[in-house]
Every structure is written in C-alpha cells, then in structure tokens.
Amino acid sequence: MASFVTEVLAHSGRLEKEDLGTKISRLSRRVEEVKGEVCDMINKKYDEFLPSMQSAEDLVAQVNNLNRDVDLLKSTIDNEVQNELKVAISEFTELKQQLERNTMILGVLRQLQEFNSAIEKYNAALSERNYINAAEQLEKAQSCLKILKSRKGFELKVLKSLGIELTVQKQNMLYHLGEEWQKLAVWKLPPSKDHSSLDLILKTELHLCTLPSADETSSAPVLGSVLQALAILGELNTKLKFFSQLLLNYILKPLVLYPSLHAVVETHPQGVILRFESTKCEQERPPPADVFLKLKVVLELLHKHLLDVPVENQIGDENNKLVLAEVLGDLIWEDISESIIKDCLVYSIPTNSSKLEQYEEVIKATEQFENDLKGMKYLKGDATELLKYARNVNSHFASKKCQDVIVTARNLMTSEIHNTVKITPESKVNVPKLQSPGGEKTKPQKSPSREAPALENEVKLGQHTFSLPTCRISESVEKLMELAYQTLSEATTSNKPCAIQLFYTVRNIFHLFYDVVPTYHKENLQKLPQLSAIHHNNCMYIAHHLLTLGHQFRYHLPTPLSDGAATFVDMVPGFRRLGTETFLAQMRLQKGELLDRLSNARSFINMEDEDNYTAGHKAIRQVIHQLSRLGKVWQDVLPVGIYCKAMGTLLNTAITEMINKIAALEDISTEDGERLYTLCRTMIEEGPLVFTPLLEEGKNKKYQEEVPIYVQKWMKFKELMIILQANLQEIVDRWADGKGPLATEFSTNEVKSLIRALFQNTERRAAALTKIK
Template identity: 25%
Template sequence: MADNDVDSIIANLFTPDETNWTPSQKIPVILKEIEKAKAEMKVFLNNNDFDVAAVLKEGNELCAESQGLVQEMEACKQEIETVTMAEILKSIESHDLIAKELESVTFAYSIVNDIINCGKYLKEFEEGKEVQSFTRAVEAVYDLLMYIENPSEGFDQLEIYSNAKVTGQLILENIVRDLFLEWDRMVCFNSRTDDRNCTTVTITLTLNESLLSIDVLNALDKCKKLDERVDELAQFIMKEVLIPFMHEYCLTYSETDDVTVVTVSIEHKKDYVPTYEEVITNIRLFFHYLSQKLNVEFKRSTTLMSLIGRQLRDEFTEMIVKDVFIHTVPNNITDLQAYNSVTSVIHSFQQFLSSVYFYPEKGYSLLNYMNNIDYLFADRSSQYFLETARSIMLKDLSVSMSIGVEKIPEGGRLRRLSNGDYNEAVTILDTTMPNSLFYFPRCMISKTAQELLDLVYGLMEQAVQCTDVVCRKLYNTARLIFELYDAVVPYHHENFLLTIPQYVALFHNNCMYLAHNLQTLGDKWLNLMEGCEVSYAISFVDLVQKMRDLGYKYLTMQMQQQRKQILDNIRTSDLNCIVAKDVLNENAEAAVRQCLRQLQILKNVWIGVFPANVFTRLMATLVNMFLDELIHRVCTVEDISVEMATQLTDMYNLVVQKTPQLFHKPADVESHVQPWPKFKELIFVLGASLRDLESHWNDGTGPLAVHFKTEELRNLIKALFQNTQYRANFLSKIK
C-alpha cells in the first residue's frame, strides 16, 4: 500500500490526450480501482504483526484506569480545600508575628552594635594616646567619624550618637592642633628685612628619621593636613628664596654642622642681575641643605622634598627658564657655537634636582627651550643690536670725525674698474650714473653715525653665517635700527637740534651719510651671502629718501630760524621805517652788523662741517635773503634824504666788505649770490648823480637796466632826487 501513488493512478484514469469523456464513463473505472485498493489494504492488514483487537482492549483498560485517577484527584482537591488551607492560613499568621519579632531584635542589635563600635574606636584612640602614637590616634578618630557618618536606623536618634559625634570632632581638632605644634617645632621659617635693605631668610629644620617625626608626618597625612603645611612651606621657599636667587645677590649658608638652620642672606642691589652660575650654585646649596632634613621617607616612596617638588616644579621650571636660562642664549654666532658648555651645566643641575627628589626621574627637562634655539638666538641678537643701537643714538652728536673724499673722481665708475667690453645698456648706465652715488663728499659727521653703521655691518656679517630664520630676523632688525634712528635721535637731541647750528649740521650730514650707505647696503648683504637664495627681498633703498628727508627737515627748520632772526633784526630797526625819518638811528647799523655777525658765526660753525658745495649753497641762500631784504627796504621808499642816503651807503658798503668773507673763496659771492650785482649797483645809485645814473642806464643797455626793473629804478630816482627838468627828462627815457 505504501507503494500506491495517487497521482499515478489519476494519471492512468485521465490521460492528457483524452478530452471527450463523461462521468458515467469513468465511474466504473474508479469503482474498480477502489475495490482494488481495498483488497490491497486487507492483504496489508493481514500481513501486519500488530494485534488490533488486543490493542483495542488495552486501550479500553487504560481509559477505565484514568477515570479512577481523576476521581481520586477530585477527592484530594476537596480535602485540601477543607483541611490544608485552614492550616496554611494559620501558619501565615505565625510567620508575620515571628518576622515582627525578628525585625525588633535586628533593630536593637544594630543600635547595640553601633554603640559597641563607637566604644571600640574610642578605646583604640585612648590606646594610641597612651603609647603616644599620633597615627593610631588619628586613625581611630577618623574611623569613628566615618562610622558615625552612616549610622544605623534609630542610632542617630540617641543622645549617645550626638555625644560621640561631638567628641570625635573635638578629639580630631585637638589632635590637629597638637600636630601643628609638632610641625612648627620641626619646621620653622621666617624672613626679616633690616635697615640696610638686606633680607635674611631663616629655615629651621629638626626633622629626622626618628619614629616621632615619621609618626607626626603620617598623622598629618592621615588627617589630610600635610599638603596644607607643605604648600605653606613651598610657597615661602618659592617667594622668599628661589625667586630672589634669580634676581638678587644672595648668600646661602648653614649656621650649624648638622644643617638644622639654613640661612639665606639677600642683598637688594640696584640693577644687579646674577649670572646663571650664581643662580645654580645658590639653588644647589640650598636644596642640598634641605634634602638632608626633608628627605625623610614617611610612607612608601614619599618624602617632604618630593611633596615640595610636586608643588613647585612646574612654576619653578617656567620661571628659571624664562628669567635665567633664556638669558644665557648668546647674541653672537661665536658664543652660540660654544653654548654646549652652558647646556652641560644646566643638564647637571637638572640631574641634581632629580637626585634630591625635587624633580621626578622622568617627565621634566630644563633644556626644552633649546628646541627653539634659533628663534631665541634671533630674538637675543635682535634685542642686543637694537639696545646697542639705541645707546649709540643717545650719545653726544658733537663728537665728530671727518669722512668722505675731497674730490669726486671723473669718468664712469665701470670704465674705471675695467676696460672690458659692455653692451649698449651698460654703457649708457655707466655714462649717465652720477659719481656721487658711489662717493661721499668730504665733511664732518658724528662719530655715533659711524658707530651705528659699523654696528649694522657687524650685524650683517653675523646674519649671513646663521640659519635662514635668524638671517631674516636680523635683516628686519637692521631695518628697524634705521627706523629707530628716525624716532630716537630727533626726540632725544631735540633741544640741541632746534638751538645749536653745529648740531643741525652734523645731524644733517649723519642722515646723508647713512642714506648714502643704505643705497648699497642690500647689495653688500647679498654679496656676503655668496649666492644663497632667499624667499624675501633684501633692500634698504626704500629707507634712503626717508633718511634724507629727516636731515632736510631739521636743516630746513634751522634755516627758517636763521632767516627769521635776520629779518627780525632788520625789521625791528629804523630800516623798517625809512620813509618816516630823515636820518637813521644807530640801531639800523647795529642791526646790519648783527646780521653780518650772525652769518659769520654760522660760517665758523658750518665751514668744514658741511661739504663745501652744501655750505656754499646754504650761506648763499641766507645772504640772498639778507641782500634782498636790504634792497627791498630802499627800493620801496618814496623819499630818501641825502643824509640817509649817505648812511645807507656806508652800511651797505660794510655789507659788501664783509659778505665775501662768509664763503670759502671771496669769488663765490659773485657766482652764488644772485642779488650781489644789484646790491652793489644799489650802493652806486645811493651815492651817484643823475648824470652818473644816466651813463649807467645807457639807453637801457647799462648795468641799471640789467639789474633793476623799470618801476624799481623810477621809484628809486624819485626818492633820491628832487623833481627837476633833468630828472623828468631822465625818467622819460626809462621805459
């Protein structure tokens, strides 16, 4: 039967090709198949090993037995509901009563246990007190207070709880007070300043490796008061000892052989800066004394010295590097190359600090600043050169020296250097380039100007030997020096520059000399660098005109001051009111003589100081102005008496006599003083007759026509001569 396949049977009854069939046709076939299946089933059952009848009988027996069990369970259920549940309810009531009794017992036990423990801790405190152990006493009190912090229920409502808490606090306060007294006995420090402005710092240490000292330290540590006392000591050491070591003159010594008392004497000297060796020596000696007393190990790997180090090492490291070691960085390349001798001393000092447990073995370095040694060296060098330059600028300008060449050579510079062939552009440049670009004329300058220039040359020679970072910094420093000159010198020497002509002359020459060197300083810098490429432009040309303008500014101010003084002399005399007088007062001649004296003084202080051509131009400018003013005073007058004309002639002849002496060569007055011929012609007019004037006019071709304007000459003739027919005829000729 198991082999019968329903799908295959159906496939035999209904073939896919058969389409025209009816149910009546298939029913007999299906019935036949059913009968066949029944027969096969019967055969299958007959061949089976199971006894169906026996199985059916056994099933009926099991069914009857199950029914009996169900009945028994129903009986048990009835019994449980009537008897057992009553007993269970009674047991629950008993359990609740027992639980309440147990809770009451537990509550009483907890309170009693807390009371016993409080008593135990108080007993331990008394025992520690009897054996004079601060540590045991502190531990007992701390255990008591910590235990009281979490009391059991009900205990905190008892009076004994309050008493225990208050007692514990009082005991702890008394212990802490006693510990502080012991600490102050073992560690005492003070500072006092006497009338001589000297400070004496004294630190007295009686600590040792005795049980009492260790017990006090442990007890302070247990009650969390040791850090407070150590911090107080550390801050005192930092403020009163270590910081003065870095800035003052100090002496460290011990007054006793066992180093119980350490004394630091501080003498407050003005502007005193200790060397790094002095600082290291003082700190070494001081920490050596302290370590003999403070390196008592009161708990594992912990000493007072290490606690002080933990408090101070960060601040100490930062301060000693910033205030001491950075200043050891040299300001010149030679000392920088030998700087290893300094770093070895600092490294040895660091090892010493580790050996006395002020520093840990790892994690701290006093030489970290060496990571930026290039930048530090650049800053130090820059600061040194700027400070040196400023000190030079503050020196007296009147201390002078001669500089420059007497005569600038002729011919192009390139042709003088070589006879080689040049292209057209170079030839044009050579022929058009002024020689003054490469030569400075003979004059006087302040020695400070040359000192400043030498300083910049020294800076330049050092810069080209350094790294690019340092070179760039020093290049900017060189530029700053010249900008600093613009700011410092005029401000510091202002009074002299506004009142003393010689100062102005030297200052002007200084500016011109510095500007002259600034033109080629950049090229000299690049030549020293031997072709090294840089990422920035090296040039000082932009500062040239600024430096020249600075010299021009104060020279112009001085010239204006001299001009004003000359004009004031003339305008406060009778020369200012010729029209209202027939005869000039003596103050007119005095004013002229004063102006000549002023010009003579300028000559005395300027000649040889200014270059010859500059001196001539300056003197010619003032003389031009002076003569123009004298000419103007006469040419604008409507009436001049004979006596006044004579006076004017005498005074103006004095000017003609003295003026040529104001120049290097008397002939210079002819070529550089423009109104000089007119002035001499004016003197001639003041003393001449109309006939003489007519000959000098010479029908508009004579000297009068050359030097005087028509209106000026007509007005002058009208002022000097009476109105006659001859004068009228002569005036008619002047057109």
C-alpha cells in the first residue's frame, strides 16, 4: 500500500506513474538476486577454482547499474519530496499565525468593551456620589488601558484618546473628592504666613464636619467614602501630607513654642471647632508635661472625628486595612518630635547635677505621651526617638552644662579688661566641700594654701612664700577662675562620663582663653600700656592656680583622671609665656618712643646754641613725662618687683642713650659742659621719682629707693656728670690707675675721648691722657 505522502505527490503530477514503493521493492529483490550470484561466483572462484572471469565482469556491470538506479531514486526523493514538505509546513504556519491574530483581535475588543463599560459605570457612580465604586471603576479602566498598551506590535491610534479621557475623568473625580474633603476639614488661617507671631496664630481655626449638612440628600458616611476613594486612587498620602503641614505649622508647633497658648474645642451639631486662646504665663519655656497635655488634646480630637475610619489598602482585601492615624503619624512625628526636643526638652535639662533626680518626672511624662500616641495608632512600636532623648538626660546634662560653661567663659573673656580687682597674698579662692576618698566630706579649704613643711634645721618658709604678690587682675579673670573651680567641684559629684566631660571642658576654658583674649583684645593690648600690664597679671594669676588646680580635685574624680590625667601643669608655661610676650612687646614699644623723643635732642651738640639747648631740654622733659605717665598706670597694677624692673629698664634705656650721645661728642666747651650737666641733673633728680612707693607700699620703700639695682647704667651716668664738672686732676684721681670708680664704669678710650672733648690740647692734658691706661 503506497504511503500518504507518495499518493499526495503522485496526484500532484510531479512523479512518474510508477509507484516509488514498487520500484524500491523491485530494486530490493534485484539486489538480493545479484547478491546471491556474487556470492556464488566468489565461492566458485575461490572455493571450487572454476574459470569464471566472464561471469564476474557481467556481475560487476549489473551492480553498477543497480547503484545508478539507487542514486537516481535518492535524488528524486531529495529534490521533489522535501520541497513539497517545506511548502506544506509554510502553509500550516500561516494558518496558525492567522488564528493567533484573530485571537488577539478578540482580546483587544474585549478590553475595549471592558474599558467602555468601566467608564460608563464610573460616570453613573460619580453622579450618585458613590465615590468608592467610581474609584474602583476608574482603576479598572486604568488596568484595561495598561493591558492594551502592553500588547506590542498592536498599537491603536485610539489608545492616546483613551488615555486622555481617563486622565480627564481621574482629575474630575479628584476635584470632587477635594471639594468633599474641604467640607469635612475646613481651615481658617491668618492672612499672613508668619508662624512666629502669637497674635496671628490665635486667628487659626480648624472645623471638622462629622455629620452631613441639612441640604445633603444622602446620610451615608461621606468621610469614609472620600478617604477610601482617595486611597484607591493613590492620592490619600498626598492629601494627608498637605493637611499634616498645616497641622504642624499652625497648631502643633505653636503649642510647643508658646507656653501661654492653649487649644479649645467647641462642639456643634454638625461637628467640632478647634481654636486657640492665650492665658498669662510667666514661664519663658513651657514644661514638657504641659506641652504633652496640649498636644494630646489636639491629637485625640483628630483621632475621634477624622481619622478613626477604616480604609482598605487594596481593592477587595478585607484583611489589609489602612490606619489613617498611622499614616498621619508617619508624616508629622519626625517634625513634631524635633520641635519638642529643640523648643521644650532642651530647656528642661537641669543645669545642676542635684536636680537630675527631679528629671525622672519628665521621663515618665514623655513615656506616657508616647504610649498614648501608640494607643491611638499615631506611633508604631519602634518609634521612641523622643523617649530616647529624655532618658539620655545624663549625656544631655553634661553637654548642656559644658556648653553653658563655655558660653559663660567666652563672655567673660570678651568683657572689658580694665575692670580690675586687687589681689594680695592673703587673697584666696574658696574650694568647695569635697568628698574625701573615704566618703566623708572634708572641711572647706582655701586655694592656694601652701604651708611648707619644716626643714631639717627647723627653719620654716614664710607664710606667703608661694603666694602671688600684690597686683591687680581683671574682675572677669577672677570670675573665670571661680567658674573653673565650681565646674570641677560639680564634676566630683557627677557620673563618670559627665565628670570626664566637665573636666575637659575646664581645660578647654583655658585653651579658649589662650586663643581668644590675645586676638579679641589685640588692638587695646598694643595701644594701652595699662591693659598690657593687666593682661600680664591675668596670665600669671591663671598659671599660679593651674599649678595646683588638678591636684586639688584629682582623687575626687573617676579614673583615668584620678590616675594622673587630672592635671593642668602642662598649661602653665604657655600662660606664663603669653603674659610675658605681651608685656615685653609693650616694653619694646615704650623703648622705641623714648628713643624717638631723645632723637629730637640733636645729639646734644653745641649746647651754647639756645635752640639746641631748648631741643635737648624738651626731649629730656618728654622722656620724664613718659616715664611718669607709665608709672601712674603701672604702679598700682604690676607687682612691685615687676614694676621696678620695667621702669628701671626704660630709665636705663634713656640714660644709656644720653651717655652714648654725650660720649660721642668731639668738642665740649665750658658752657656746653654746664648745660649738659644741667640736663643730666634733671634726669638724675626726676627720673627716680617713678620709683616712689605708694602710701600702702611703705614696706617696699627700701627696695624702690635702691635705683642702681634696677638701672644698670645709673652709676655710669653719675660718673659722666662728675666728668662734665671735674678738672683734669680730679678725673685722673677718680681713674686711680684703673682702680677707681671712673675705671669701673668707663673704658680707657671713652675717658680719653671725653678728656679730649672737654679740655684743650695742652701739656697738662697730654700728661693726664698718659695716666689713663
């Protein structure tokens, strides 16, 4: 029986009438016959050894003919049958594609029909104010349009129009929902957007409508319908976000900021009204408990009349309800908790460690406030930022205390330096009562109190050996040192982290002084000698206390401070250097002014000329006036020893300049000598007056009268005056072969130069010069 493919091909007219199967069968039988003959021939040739050459050649020819017939049949099958198979497969594929296209068209038509049906149902529901159904139909239409747009290779021009229509209808519904929302929550805001004015905030009102008005035909709960529709359309968060911003700026934050502001709730048949009223309040910052109570009133009102409505998060999902209070809480909690911390809790942190126990009430009020909000679903279980801040009171106390200390210290540093107080060896700073290492309070001590132990020879040091000498310091510096002692005293009663922070705050105070004072008062320290002297004393006073400040509190502080870290000794050299450099800079400035004044004396040349003598006399008077002026501003400020050294150095600068100028003269007439002597006598008589002690410094008189101790060239200046009045013999006698007082102060060349300038060239002068050697 011929195969189906063969029959198809035969009927197509592309094969011969003879059946391919018949030909193949015939060839198969013929092959078998030839095979038998070949085998028989081989057997006869190699087995029976019969001469059959001719028979073999015939058989070869028959085999070759069979091979050609097989090749021809194979070629026919390859060319004819396979081509026909390809054509059949191609036709079947086209039929399949056509079927798929028809199926797709049917699907598109079905989606278009569903889109149209959804839009019609939407319009009907919207006209009946059935907002939930309308929103669901819009979402269904949106889903249909999304499916249509997702079909690649099948774009319709009508899709753009459908998209525009859907957008218009969605905006239309959002407009209606917005109108309904505005009827439910009505804001009456002040004309200005200024949130910082209490008078404007008092004009704010929020009206919540809980029942439909008299002209409404439907008594259905409009609020739930509106909120559910907004949730379906994905616009609920946007609407609540705008509401939350108004709530924060005009209600919640003002309640936190203003202690006198309170929320008042008025109930009406159609709903409630929330407004403000202001009462007299003397507190600058509201207590946390009052703030929590005021906020709770507002949030409870919103929860009861606006947010206590079940809303489904997804269409048809009854188990997935959206909690409106939780949505609003997520929107406002971060801002309102930040406001409570910044404007309320920060100011409730105590400034004294003794009041830390009272702060437990604030922590409890904060915890209760958060629990109330969690009960109303405003907060989730893990939202405890406010409570964490309140519980971390020790850290905040330390930070606030340190900040207050630094601010107070900086204010003292930038205050006027010239307001001074007098410090005497009897002056002491009270050290607060401290707990002894055993736990008992030690008796109050005085600082610095330095009673030296007896020496081996039973000789004791004086009571004030290590005391600061009498001087004047800035009142602000005295207060600064008291602040340091108070802060360290508080550190001894604080917990370990707080104590360490307070200790290093005190160190920071002194670092701040080192950096701020020289910079802030730089101009005055340079221009005003009195201030430079006061600043010098301030630095020495601070360094004096820093020597023992750490040791006094060391064993009352926690580790590692008690192990040796509580020290200020490392800062002492810096403060001493700061005070010294400032005063030395002022000394260099005063020296320069003295030399400038003496430069106007015209080098004391030709004193016979009246103008030159007047210029010299004026220069001397200016020098004495400058020294006198400095004496007035320094004498009651600097310690006696420092004052005498400073004035002695300046006076020494003046007389050294005079000695050098006079010794350099080449010709001094008799009248010149007299006038130079007069100028020098003025300096000798009036210069030491700057060392005259004050009435209360009578005990220091013996030190201040010994001018040569502080003026290095004083005796040389006196010897110069003697030379100006002496004759040659007197000069030679005072030289005394290099052993007299003149030889002690002047060199050989200086004396010879003065002799040549004072005396004419005579034999007596030559003889005198030979004796000066």
